[in-house]
Amino acid sequence: PDAPTALVMVSVDERGVPLYTFYGSGTADRMVTQADLASVPADAAAIHVGSYCMVVEPVASALRALVDRQRGRSLIVYDPNVRLTIEPDVDTWRESVRWMQRRADVLKVSEEDIHALYPGMRVDTFIAQSLEAGVALVVVTWGERGVVAVTRSQLAVEVPAVPVTVVDTVGAGDTFQAGLLAWLQRAGKLTRRAVEGLVQDELVEALRFAARAAAVTCSRRGADLPYTSELADVEGFEFF
Template sequence: MILCAGESLIDMVPEGAHYRPLPGGAVYNTAIALGRIGAPTGYLWPISRDGFGEMLLRPLAEANVDTGLCPRSDRLTTLAFVTLTGGEARYAFYDEGSAGRMLAPEDLPEIPESVSALFVGGISLVPDPCGAAIEALVERLHPRVPVMLDPNIRPFFISDETAYRARLERLLARADLVKLSGDDLEWLMPRASFEEAAAAILAKGAKVVLQTGGSAGARAHWQGAPLDAPATRVEVADTIGAGDTFNAGVLAALHRSGALSRDGMADLTPETLLQALTLGTRAAAITVSRPGANPPWQHELDALPA
């Protein structure tokens, strides 16, 4: 089972003069996408007992995502008000004292042996105590399972840049797969090219650094020559959840090939990695073709032209 640990929230998406509440959150979106395309998936994050918490649980259940590790909380659900500019999403978070924000390392449950990989990232890495909890989970699991990290950096959410950079450095040293967008790179290593950044991260121990570029497709930097997968051409509604869905496609493809294990990551082949990139870009294309974070089901991927 692929365990996704990190934020869920409600995206308040503009709809005319009003806002429409939609379940979201970077790590939550990846869990939903994994479940919809048939990968065995678990989710770990506190879920509020408020009405928004129930709204978050419903898509997880529909996608067959295991929520047995999710503690329930009387604290409120995080809200993210979305502004769309040219299809690009920007966010304002209402998060102080929320159910997820207050997750502490001592609140982490025992992780079953059925967990075979861990995915973390997003804003859950930024504040404490939840950032410390996710870091503690990575520290606990990375000796036995592959870890994928997508920092999905939101600069306006970071109040202590020094502490956050230090946490990312520690996490990068424990990640097997790292995904970076152009925005992530600009904040993380502002004077570096993607090639330079990837080389630096690979030197820390990662097996693959995934570079996403929207309509430019995706590239994998690893021990061999870089591999590229083109973007699938669609009419873009907005980009909410695109990178999260890409992550799910990559993880699902690696799981299906048997590569999502300690031994499998050590023996990656170009064919396996290219299949993962391709599923990631195809899945993301369906997500951007419709409003909000609404990842595809497997039957929708099957119907997409080759």
């Protein structure tokens, strides 16, 4: 769209946890409409959506239309990535999560986001609700405690976090998601059926790869995602 780019200012606290300030009224990221969807190929292998673009208009309606169009064609992947500083209405976020739980094949969410939207809810309760709604794979990141994932076939695995000296965590969740999708793509598992059929060793390997990628991002300032070549020399992280 003929609109300015959003500006995001990031500061971090003493633990490296980021605080985001957005300057984004009327910016291009929000102004995507359903008319723009013709440029998205119908044979796209995966569609990833998330964060505030699922709760602000007109882009939210456009992305919902895209998800509905691509269900059964593409792997639908979702990360709520809650930003209450942009949309403070928690109910709007909850409605978006419920809508996507009925449509997403892969749902990745942080423990922090679950607690922001559903104070007091147990992580396993959220996982169970998501699987019951139809999600094939739910992945919950726990920060320094690692990650847990459960499939519709009730395969459940936990992977510890990769030890790292944290500079800041900006982009860590996005890196994890990118690493997970990259692993699935390289393994030929970028379909709902393949995700549902993951065996324990495969799911553990996928989560470890994604966690290692996120750890690299945490080790340097800003959302500076690693290249796969940066992971190639780490034992256990051969990328095919």
